[in-house]
Amino acid sequence: MVNGVSTGAGEFKGPALRFADPRRPWSVEQSYAVVSGVSGGLPDVLDWIADKRGAQNHRVSRIPFGAMRNWHFEDDTGDLRHDSGRFFSIQGLAVETDFGTVRSWSQPIINQPEIGILGILVKEFDGVLHCLMQAKSEPGNLDGVQLSPTVQATWSNYSGVHRGREVPYLAYFRDPPPADVLTDVLQSEQGSWFYRKRNRNMIVQTTDDVPLLDDFRWLTFGQIQEMLRIDNLVNMDTRTVLSCAPADGLSPGDDWGSLLTETEMLSWITTRQAEYQLHTRPMPLASVRSWTRTEDVIAHERGLYFRIIAVDVSTDSREVDSWSQPLIAPHGRGVIALLVKRVDGVLHALFNARVEPGYLDVVELAPTVQCTPENYAHLSQAERPPFLDVVLAARPEDVLFDTEMSEEGGRFYEARNRYLVIQVDEDFPDDVWPDFRWLTLHQTGRLLQHSHYVNVQARSLIACMRGLR
Amino acid sequence: MVNGVSTGAGEFKGPALRFADPRRPWSVEQSYAVVSGVSGGLPDVLDWIADKRGAQNHRVSRIPFGAMRNWHFEDDTGDLRHDSGRFFSIQGLAVETDFGTVRSWSQPIINQPEIGILGILVKEFDGVLHCLMQAKSEPGNLDGVQLSPTVQATWSNYSGVHRGREVPYLAYFRDPPPADVLTDVLQSEQGSWFYRKRNRNMIVQTTDDVPLLDDFRWLTFGQIQEMLRIDNLVNMDTRTVLSCAPADGLSPGDDWGSLLTETEMLSWITTRQAEYQLHTRPMPLASVRSWTRTEDVIAHERGLYFRIIAVDVSTDSREVDSWSQPLIAPHGRGVIALLVKRVDGVLHALFNARVEPGYLDVVELAPTVQCTPENYAHLSQAERPPFLDVVLAARPEDVLFDTEMSEEGGRFYEARNRYLVIQVDEDFPDDVWPDFRWLTLHQTGRLLQHSHYVNVQARSLIACMRGLR
Numbered sequence A, B: 001m002v003n004g005v006s007t008g009a010g011e012f013k014g015p016a017l018r019f020a021d022p023r024r025p026w027s028v029e030q031s032y033a034v035v036s037g038v039s040g041g042l043p044d045v046l047d048w049i050a051d052k053r054g055a056q057n058h059r060v061s062r063i064p065f066g067a068m069r070n071w072h073f074e075d076d077t078g079d080l081r082h083d084s085g086r087f088f089s090i091q092g093l094a095v096e097t098d099f100g101t102v103r104s105w106s107q108p109i110i111n112q113p114e115i116g117i118l119g120i121l122v123k124e125f126d127g128v129l130h131c132l133m134q135a136k137s138e139p140g141n142l143d144g145v146q147l148s149p150t151v152q153a154t155w156s157n158y159s160g161v162h163r164g165r166e167v168p169y170l171a172y173f174r175d176p177p178p179a180d181v182l183t184d185v186l187q188s189e190q191g192s193w194f195y196r197k198r199n200r201n202m203i204v205q206t207t208d209d210v211p212l213l214d215d216f217r218w219l220t221f222g223q224i225q226e227m228l229r230i231d232n233l234v235n236m237d238t239r240t241v242l243s244c245a246p247a248d249g250l251s252p253g254d255d256w257g258s259l260l261t262e263t264e265m266l267s268w269i270t271t272r273q274a275e276y277q278l279h280t281r282p283m284p285l286a287s288v289r290s291w292t293r294t295e296d297v298i299a300h301e302r303g304l305y306f307r308i309i310a311v312d313v314s315t316d317s318r319e320v321d322s323w324s325q326p327l328i329a330p331h332g333r334g335v336i337a338l339l340v341k342r343v344d345g346v347l348h349a350l351f352n353a354r355v356e357p358g359y360l361d362v363v364e365l366a367p368t369v370q371c372t373p374e375n376y377a378h379l380s381q382a383e384r385p386p387f388l389d390v391v392l393a394a395r396p397e398d399v400l401f402d403t404e405m406s407e408e409g410g411r412f413y414e415a416r417n418r419y420l421v422i423q424v425d426e427d428f429p430d431d432v433w434p435d436f437r438w439l440t441l442h443q444t445g446r447l448l449q450h451s452h453y454v455n456v457q458a459r460s461l462i463a464c465m466r467g468l469r
Helices: A023-032 A042-055 A155-159 A221-227 A236-243 A262-275 A388-392 A441-447 A456-467 B023-032 B042-055 B155-159 B221-227 B236-243 B262-275 B388-392 B441-447 B456-467
Strands: A059-063 A071-073 A080-082 A089-097 A104-111 A116-125 A128-137 A145-148 A151-153 A181-188 A198-205 A216-220 A278-283 A291-293 A298-300 A306-314 A322-330 A334-343 A346-355 A363-366 A369-371 A399-406 A416-423 A436-440 B059-063 B071-073 B080-082 B089-097 B104-111 B116-125 B128-137 B145-148 B151-153 B181-188 B198-205 B216-220 B278-283 B291-293 B298-300 B306-314 B322-330 B334-343 B346-355 B363-366 B369-371 B399-406 B416-423 B436-440
Touching: A023 A128, A023 A221, A042 A128, A042 A145, A042 A216, A042 A221, A071 A322, A104 A291, A116 A236, A128 A221, A145 A236, A181 A456, A181 B262, A198 A236, A216 A221, A221 A236, A236 A399, A236 A456, A262 A346, A262 A363, A262 A436, A262 A441, A262 B181, A334 A388, A334 A456, A346 A369, A346 A441, A346 A456, A363 A456, A369 A388, A388 A416, A399 A456, A416 A456, A436 A441, A441 A456, B023 B128, B023 B221, B042 B128, B042 B145, B042 B216, B042 B221, B071 B322, B104 B291, B116 B236, B128 B221, B145 B236, B181 B456, B198 B236, B216 B221, B221 B236, B236 B399, B236 B456, B262 B346, B262 B363, B262 B436, B262 B441, B334 B388, B334 B456, B346 B369, B346 B441, B346 B456, B363 B456, B369 B388, B388 B416, B399 B456, B416 B456, B436 B441, B441 B456
Parallel strands: A116 A198, A334 A416, B116 B198, B334 B416
Antiparallel strands: A059 A306, A071 A080, A080 A089, A089 A104, A089 A278, A116 A128, A116 A151, A128 A145, A128 A216, A181 A198, A291 A298, A298 A306, A306 A322, A334 A346, A334 A369, A346 A363, A346 A436, A399 A416, B059 B306, B071 B080, B080 B089, B089 B104, B089 B278, B116 B128, B116 B151, B128 B145, B128 B216, B181 B198, B291 B298, B298 B306, B306 B322, B334 B346, B334 B369, B346 B363, B346 B436, B399 B416
16 A cells, blocks of 8 residues: 555545654754754843843752751661652662773762653754753752753652642653654763763754743753863753754764774774673662761762762752752762864764763773873873873864863762863874774764663764864 | 875875774675575585584583582582682572562572673675674573574683683684774673673674684575574574674664654654663572572572573583583473564564663663563563564464574573564554664664674574564
8 A cells, every 4th residue: 555545435544654854954054053943042042041041049058967858877777868758869889890990999979869850852943953951959059050951850840749830841751752752762870970870862843832940941962062162161961961952963874984883993992892891889888898987978088089068959940949968079070071083084982881880781982081190190100090191281273172171060079070172193003992982973863762772972072073064 | 185196205104093893794795695505505515513413412411400510509608609700600599670560579580790792703705795604502492402692702711711722713812904894883682680791792704714624504584594493403692693783774874764764763762761670689599589509400480481400511512521500491392473564665573672681771672572471471461562462362373483593502591482483564553662762783783783682582583583674
């Protein structure tokens, strides 16, 4: 039967077989090229953020653990938990691996087994796709308000454990018509700080008349892209969702060539997963070696890695008006960098197959460099992360991207990283390190349709690189 | 620069950018059409198997646990372990989930954290791709010898813990030239019997002069396909590797249309992963409720599910000449079936998003029906697996495939399942059950390039369906 023709009995049968809509990646691409939209130009948008930064009355103060409302250290384990048993807890994790220079350790880690939703609602205005973005403050944020997705909802948020206000626009992401979904994939978060946490990264398109709440604006992809160049403005959740958006390289026939074929890339990842052992075992926080707890901080004995602190938060713009919570405060500012080069005109980036204790599947692809240099200060030159010195010594004309961005302010206190994209010459050596490979953005775009492949730091940089071709 | 041209200085620079070789899936397809190869016709191959069944001197006898050499029950946990600490152990697992009718239970499970290699070496003879297949007996096999991949190696095998003979042909799979790899992906095994076990499924092509050892023959894909129609002949490891072979639907531009687009399919899988909770916790085998251990069996109190037994094995065809080991002996013969239908001429099969306690990522796609009917005998009609009655009542002309096949004989004792493919009418209802969706073989072929998507029972049926178009 030919699709969509009359079956002769007065019925009209619609086509049963369906095909990917080729207009979809194109409409995302097109929106990337537009920097003025229904909310005005970029200056208008920045004014709006500045207004919100002034208006959102968000007070964060450090308090002793004992002063936290609704949180307690468990008697037998020393784990830090919410009285409801929900949200997240801070526990211990024992780690053994044959990856890297340190093979066995224990550490505090956030355990948040629920899958949350990070969702961006998109809609066409004047033929251009716009994203419904939120000016949202989080207790750990530098500068308070950052540009956030339409929805950031933990299961506790949307199941009502919060006893707070309803999460606006959440209904668009709860059970969307399948044809309206542009992106829907579980992605991991920081594997050194979170134990097996994943969030659902979603982009859903609507043609509804959507009421525009205070704190929300419709922005083009191109406007968000410009805002990524401003320090600590676009939050981590926005970056990870954008990295998974359908755009270049996501239509199946679109093959520009690459240093590795698809099969070779997947086989390399398989070798890394099969090669490395990672055994993790949750343990009582009180038994973690080399970490000590005082009345207001849990810290490593040498001051490295991160501290756990407690804060009291009050605000008038959140579902709940005031609360206390623990936060992870990383030590020092991280350097997160991708080396890139053009091979016969096609942009490639150097990814690192990296083991982190919180990954569900042992290895994910990380940027070329992902470290906090200060944590390596006590180690020898040979133990410094590979390529860190290449990044730090880059000539200004080779720095394609350089912005300080922060990690999720709902869990991390002023967690700042310098995100860099550094170009190197085409004859920069290939494939001599078994844990590093040059991949194109078309290839990582396809990997990002699936879980377990690309870590959150690499996803941030991939989002930032949309503008580089 | 144009690829492959002189750079003018007397050098010749080869092309740097590479593309998937379109000939590769084609050469696999072509071999599927060939049923006579360098080892003769199918009757010759069956004679060879019959000879091997007569010749391989494989004696398996049940023994009490206390008579096992090199295995012991641990004092404090009752876990069954090898004295070396390697191979695998049998432990307890506590399971809580909101999937299915039983929400909380504990059970014995095999813990084998090492990643093994299941590898098929392929080579062209007279322009036709042939697979190097092994006539191999395993202690749990019905009829002793079955058709097995070139290599089935646990890490213990190839690291020398066995103290036995070297695994032949293993070198081809240890560090193959990337361009020779057709398939290399980690896939799960039975999630009810194994805790998070995965093996590396590999197909590697060679142009070497490969010495042909006794017990090995070069067979075309078409010959193996014919042998899949004979009961208990092609082993599980062969079936899973074949299911991952590049063939139809694996060239990226090849889109025949489907009831769901790629994005819709992936979003459906994401909803299932996000929807269901699965919490598992390893526990002492001795503490597992409703299971009891006697001197020669560990069994469920109602005789359901499976038993754990011990066997003594002697053989002259293995790396080690004699050993004892535990085996899992399932209760009853399973029914594993896919419903299929044509939609505008394109074959679709009905897959079930299924939670099993041993999956690393909560949900994998299972066949339409996967059960042991006898385990449901004590339950009400409403609790019977959906579609089981459709399968059992199928008219003979609608049964496209019906073969009894066994699961891995190195771990399972006479684990037999009836594998069926049943065709239904095009107007068989669509998408009314949230855990079931119709997918094309092109779509599952793409999913099979990745871990965590398709379970081992579904992979067996996908291998069997290569012949159905």
